[in-house]
Amino acid sequence: EAGVAQSPRYKIIEKRQSVAFWCNPISGHATLYWYQQILGQGPKLLIQFQNNGVVDDSQLPKDRFSAERLKGVDSTLKIQPAKLEDSAVYLCASSFAMGPFLLYNEQFFGPGTRLTVL
Amino acid sequence: DQQVKQNSPSLSVQEGRISILNCDYTNSMFDYFLWYKKYPAEGPTFLISISSIKDKNEDGRFTVFLNKSAKHLSLHIVPSQPGDSAVYFCAASYNKLVFGAGTILRVKS
Numbered sequence: 001e002a003g004v005a006q007s008p009r010y011k012i013i014e015k016r017q018s019v020a021f022w023c024n025p026i027s028g029h030a031t032l033y034w035y036q037q038i039l040g041q042g043p044k045l046l047i048q049f050q051n052n053g054v055v056d057d058s059q060l061p062k063d064r065f066s067a068e069r070l071k072g073v074d075s076t077l078k079i080q081p082a083k084l085e086d087s088a089v090y091l092c093a094s095s096f097a098m099g100p101f102l103l104y105n106e107q108f109f110g111p112g113t114r115l116t117v118l
Numbered sequence: 119d120q121q122v123k124q125n126s127p128s129l130s131v132q133e134g135r136i137s138i139l140n141c142d143y144t145n146s147m148f149d150y151f152l153w154y155k156k157y158p159a160e161g162p163t164f165l166i167s168i169s170s171i172k173d174k175n176e177d178g179r180f181t182v183f184l185n186k187s188a189k190h191l192s193l194h195i196v197p198s199q200p201g202d203s204a205v206y207f208c209a210a211s212y213n214k215l216v217f218g219a220g221t222i223l224r225v226k227s
Contacts, residue, residue: 004161042122042207042217043162056214091161107215109154109161 002026004110006092012116018080021113025073025094031055033107034067034077035091043091049075082117089114121145122210124218133227137195141208141218144189148210151184153193156205156220165206166193198225 005024013019025032030051035043046065048056052072060067064083069075079086093107123142131137139153149170154162168175168182168191175182181194195202203225208218 040219042124042209042219043215044217045214048214093161106164109163111159111161 004092004094004108006090006110006113008113009111010114010116012118013082014118015084016081018078019082019115020076020078021090021092021115023075023077023092023110025075025092026108029094029096029108030072031095031097031105032069032075033093033095034075035093035109037089037091037112039088046077079115082115084117087115087117120219121148122208122216122218124208124221126221127219128222128224130224130226131198133200133225134197137193137198137202137223137225139193139195139206139208139221139223141191141193142189143191143210145210145212145216146189147212148216150211151182151191152209152211152215153180153182154207154209154217156207162207195223198223200225200227 004026007022011019032049034046036046037043046060047067049069052069065079067077089112091112092110095105095107097105121144152167153165155165156162166177166180166182168184173184179195184191205220205222207220209215
């Protein structure tokens with residue numbers, strides 16, 4: 001079974017530039033998550049999709065971050081414009097379902113995209 | 119606010135000995151607790167979990183203990199192996215996963 005795919009793996013940009021990350025979840029997984037992991041911290045949920053609908057985006061800085069999952073499969077996370085504090089690893093994860101936490105809701109993570117903002 | 123805390127940034131253990139990683143939480147709404155393992159340049163991978171209605175769950179060399187009254191959980195690895203060297207994240211769930219900052223485990227051979 002193929003895992004969660006993310007691209008690019010690394011990205012370096014200057015502040016105020018725009019950047020986009022792509023994620024392809026495991027086939028058949030309805031739920032997709034984007035996390036931000038700042039150096040020295042644990043992953044923090046930015047947004048959660050169930051199919052192509054947003055379930056939770058309470059921690060997404062909506063003035064600069066946006067995400068979409070138009071066909072309920074792959075997803076794009078965009079930052080526009082980037083700030084220095086956006087330097088982090090952006091992790092995408094997927095799970096078969098959501099709801100009360102059961103074993104089949106296990107989240108599978110991609111390798112992440114390391115973003116450096118100069 | 120840090121709802122899930124891992125107070126030890128790093129831990130070094132001799133091969134064959136026990137590794138004990140600790141985690142504290144503050145939110146009583148958490149009903150499921152997980153440990154994830156992360157190697158460099160890879161995403162976290164699920165290791166073991168425990169429901170809030172249990173106090174122990176064992177899977178091979180890995181055992182997770184939950185003390186609800188103290189809002190504390192721990193991961194025991196026995197015996198520790200060099201391949202266990204990684205970052206270990208504690209996570210707690212009610213309607214989403216909340217992660218701790220991680221503990222770097224180094225197992226010396």
